[in-house]
Amino acid sequence: MQFVAGKIVRNEGHGEIFYRLEVAIPEPVEFTPGQFAMVSGWPGNDPLLPRPLAIFRAGAAPKGKGTAEFVYKVVGRGTALLSGMHPGERLSLTLPLGRGFDLGRDGRLYWLVGGGVGFSSVFPAAAALAGRRTEFEMFLGSRTREHLPPKEWTPGGSAPGRVHLCTEDGTAGYFGRVTEVVKERLAGLSAADVSRLMILSCGPREMLKEIAFAAAERGAEMQAALENHMACGFGVCWGCVVALRDGEKVAYRRVCKEGPVFDAREVVW
Amino acid sequence: MVKPDLSVSLGSLRLKNPVMSASGTFGYGLEFAPFYDISRLGAVVVKGLSLAPTPGNPPGRIVETASGMLNAIGLQNIGVERFMADVAPQLEGAGAVFAANIYGRTAEEYEAVAERLSGLSSLAAIEVNASCPNVKEGGMAFGAAPEGIQRLTERVRKATDKPVWVKLSPNVSDIASVAAAAEASGADAVSLINTIVGMAVDHRTRRPKLSNTTGGLSGPAIKPVALRMVWEVCRRVKIPVIGIGGIQTAADALEFLLVGAAAVQVGTANFRNPRACVEILEGIEAFLREERLSGIAEYRGGLLL
Numbered sequence: 216m217q218f219v220a221g222k223i224v225r226n227e228g229h230g231e232i233f234y235r236l237e238v239a240i241p242e243p244v245e246f247t248p249g250q251f252a253m254v255s256g257w258p259g260n261d262p263l264l265p266r267p268l269a270i271f272r273a274g275a276a277p278k279g280k281g282t283a284e285f286v287y288k289v290v291g292r293g294t295a296l297l298s299g300m301h302p303g304e305r306l307s308l309t310l311p312l313g314r315g316f317d318l319g320r321d322g323r324l325y326w327l328v329g330g331g332v333g334f335s336s337v338f339p340a341a342a343a344l345a346g347r348r349t350e351f352e353m354f355l356g357s358r359t360r361e362h363l364p365p366k367e368w369t370p371g372g373s374a375p376g377r378v379h380l381c382t383e384d385g386t387a388g389y390f391g392r393v394t395e396v397v398k399e400r401l402a403g404l405s406a407a408d409v410s411r412l413m414i415l416s417c418g419p420r421e422m423l424k425e426i427a428f429a430a431a432e433r434g435a436e437m438q439a440a441l442e443n444h445m446a447c448g449f450g451v452c453w454g455c456v457v458a459l460r461d462g463e464k465v466a467y468r469r470v471c472k473e474g475p476v477f478d479a480r481e482v483v484w
Numbered sequence: 485m486v487k488p489d490l491s492v493s494l495g496s497l498r499l500k501n502p503v504m505s506a507s508g509t510f511g512y513g514l515e516f517a518p519f520y521d522i523s524r525l526g527a528v529v530v531k532g533l534s535l536a537p538t539p540g541n542p543p544g545r546i547v548e549t550a551s552g553m554l555n556a557i558g559l560q561n562i563g564v565e566r567f568m569a570d571v572a573p574q575l576e577g578a579g580a581v582f583a584a585n586i587y588g589r590t591a592e593e594y595e596a597v598a599e600r601l602s603g604l605s606s607l608a609a610i611e612v613n614a615s616c617p618n619v620k621e622g623g624m625a626f627g628a629a630p631e632g633i634q635r636l637t638e639r640v641r642k643a644t645d646k647p648v649w650v651k652l653s654p655n656v657s658d659i660a661s662v663a664a665a666a667e668a669s670g671a672d673a674v675s676l677i678n679t680i681v682g683m684a685v686d687h688r689t690r691r692p693k694l695s696n697t698t699g700g701l702s703g704p705a706i707k708p709v710a711l712r713m714v715w716e717v718c719r720r721v722k723i724p725v726i727g728i729g730g731i732q733t734a735a736d737a738l739e740f741l742l743v744g745a746a747a748v749q750v751g752t753a754n755f756r757n758p759r760a761c762v763e764i765l766e767g768i769e770a771f772l773r774e775e776r777l778s779g780i781a782e783y784r785g786g787l788l789l
């Protein structure tokens with residue numbers, strides 16, 4: 216974990232709603248898919264707090280420097296101000312933060328489920344799995360065609376049967392919600408496959424909840440990347456907690472520290 | 485040019501500089517070790533400790549507001565025993581000067597925590613949170629009136645030989661009288677301000693944004709209120725005053741010193757900039773050099789009226 220001064224390399228709109236941000240940082244960072252950064256740098260105190268963004272990619276740049284990439288959707292004042300910033304301008308980043316996906320052992324069957332901009336933490340997981348030639352399928356859902364990630368961002372290529380697109384208005388892929396597709400596939404899976412299955416998911420809480428219930432019903436494992444409002448992002452304010460099961464009791468755990476990725480069975484949905 | 489003297493005295497306690505972290509915004513201190521050497525700070529003030537571990541309030545604990553934030557954490561903490569066993573030795577190992585912020589549901593609980601902490605030889609001071617607005621039974625009952633503060637301060641004073649700092653709530657009509665009561669009851673210093681009670685609601689869902697309905701406002705939005713209160717209290721009491729509220733830059737910190745604060749604490753600024761405390765410290769030193777001042781003492785309380 217480090218706090219660094221970064222410089223925007225690019226910050227461009229893609230399609231209707233996504234921005235892709237690349238920031239040059241003093242040295243390369245390693246990250247686990249699902250980990251995030253706290254980003255700030257717009258002028259003034261409103262918004263005051265940095266914004267959490269999943270690390271989409273990170274790598275080396277010439278002269279021993281590093282680069283970090285993000286994908287974001289403009290939803291409010293902070294992301295709107297961010298989208299107005301230009302290459303060369305400075306951002307402050309604290310990264311990498313939190314506990315990412317456990318990509319565990321080989322021999323498992325992975326389903327990666329991303330709803331909305333949730334693909335920003337699912338794609339890095341896909342890239343890591345593709346890199347070690349592990350089997351996976353990806354389910355991506357959005358309201359409409361324009362809100363799906365551009366094809367060329369898809370890691371590991373779009374081999375047939377690997378990427379399932381779903382839109383709520385039927386403008387691309389399956390006509391309906393991604394949860395329906397995942398639930399249907401789950402129902403049809405053999406017991407042997409269910410025991411090999413690991414679902415990794417990120418998206419709106421309602422989506423995660425529905426899939427978590429369906430997975431629990433079949434006894435499949437699932438890791439869910441949760442979101443919450445954050446002030447610090449590195450575990451010192453205790454503002455970002457969610458309720459988790461702790462034996463018979465409920466305990467409050469920090470999304471930024473013990474999460475954002477949690478075992479879906481432990482989450483009190 | 486000689487290095488300006490950054491050291492300050494808080495009663496019998498001498499700190500190497502006036503910059504401290506504010507309780508609840510700095511975890512237990514060690515979380516900041518990746519960002520800088522925490523022994524550089526005047527003191528680290530840790531998250532409020534209670535007798536037993538406290539789970540805190542349900543989610544929906546923070547809301548951002550214009551140039552500030554509301555929090556209703558509900559004082560989630562690991563409890564005094566675990567702090568002493570697990571955290572204090574590490575703070576000591578890091579070479580940090582540290583103070584413990586404490587709270588209780590009753591005066592007896594405050595007393596018990598203070599007594600327990602007294603055995604910790606490396607502990608520099610005990611800061612009594614007489615003002616948390618987010619716990620129903622919490623300090624507010626004590627912090628609201630001079631009589632309550634007097635009772636609480638006397639009891640904690642008797643329970644420990646450590647320097648006692650009483651942290652004051654701004655949610656009162658006359659903060660100088662409350663500070664005077666703390667002074668009269670044996671406080672070594674007062675620290676102010678804690679957060680200002682506020683509220684945020686969602687006009688569409690028609691619900692409060694915090695699970696606790698109300699919360700404490702912090703950040704740059706509260707600085708003018710904090711500065712006024714620190715100034716008022718400095719004119720009223722002789723014990724040292726620790727200035728807190730919306731400090732983000734060295735200039736902000738210097739303003740508090742100018743109206744008479746002996747030291748400052750930096751809170752919410754740590755969230756956006758984890759290096760805020762050291763950057764403020766470096767900025768104060770640079771300012772003293774630039775102004776060719778011999779040290780903090782030459783500048784402090786020098787407001788021209």
Ligand SMILES: Cc1cc2nc3c(=O)[nH]c(=O)nc-3n(C[C@H](O)[C@H](O)[C@H](O)COP(=O)(O)OP(=O)(O)OC[C@H]3O[C@@H](n4cnc5c(N)ncnc54)[C@H](O)[C@@H]3O)c2cc1C
Nearest residue numbers: 266267268269286287288290291292293294335442443444
């Ligand atoms: C670990 C983590 C990783 C994230 N990764 C990404 C990412 O890769 N790409 C991306 O586009 N977004 C991501 N987000 C969400 C992103 O942080 C928020 O969209 C952003 O903070 C909104 O800021 P704003 O000022 O634009 O909107 P605001 O004006 O603050 O809020 C706009 C609306 O969004 C809601 N909202 C804002 N922040 C959150 C939050 N953290 N959780 C739930 N609701 C929220 C608000 O309640 C409000 O209704 C992530 C969040 C977390 C916690």
Ligand SMILES: Cc1cc2nc3c(=O)[nH]c(=O)nc-3n(C[C@H](O)[C@H](O)[C@H](O)COP(=O)(O)O)c2cc1C
Nearest residue numbers: 506507508532555613677678702703729730751752
């Ligand atoms: C998230 C959060 C938690 C806090 N917890 C405590 C606490 O446990 N005890 C306490 O005395 N003050 C607590 N405070 C108050 C701060 O120490 C400080 O008095 C206040 O935030 C004003 O300073 P600032 O504007 O620099 O943040 C907390 C503040 C915040 C934002």
Ligand code: FES
Nearest residue numbers: 448452453455471
């Ligand atoms: S955001 Fe501060 S503890 Fe998680």
